[in-house]
Amino acid sequence: MSQPLHALVVDDQPVNRLLASRMLDKLGWTVAQVDSGPAALDWLAANPAALIMLDISMPVMSGKEVCQRVRAEGLGGPGIRIVAYTAHGQPEERAEFLSIGFDAVLVKPISRDSVVKVLTALALPASAVGTGVA
Known part of the structure; x- marks a missing residue:
């Protein structure tokens, strides 16, 4: 069995976190959620x-600042x-x-198709097929 794919969804709005997390979960990802830049x-x-x-x-720390810190500090692997x-x-x-280090941009509101399109463009798995996830 292959290693699970881990994703982190970072959003201060609970509904947005839940939506993105559920979409990724249905595509076979193991998803964690946090509500702020420092928590990420x-x-x-x-x-x-x-x-x-x-x-x-x-609030507190923008996504741009988080991205720059992740890249500069090599966080997440x-x-x-x-x-x-x-x-x-x-x-x-x-x-x-x-230009500051993001690999792609996904504009809200998101859909399953837009998530799959971005994952595919990034050469990341975009389907639960073959992952053992129904």
Whole structure:
């Protein structure tokens, strides 16, 4: 049996965390959730992950700052993919997110199709087929 794929969903809004987590779970991912940037950094310092879905607009510490810290400190393990999970989807905003270390941008509201498209573009598993998940 292969190793489970671990994802971290970071969003200060509980409904958004739940939605993203359920979508990833149904695609075969093992998902953890946190509600802030500092909590994300703490979790990533102690746990490996293949993927972070990271909200941009959060109080205390923005998703941009979290992304920069994850990259600078090597948190979450090698090869971690960070997806900006945001309502900010203008071309100049997307360019900024990618320039500071995000691997992709997923604009809210998300759908199963948009999540699958981003995972596929990042060469990450986007299907529960073959994972033993029904």
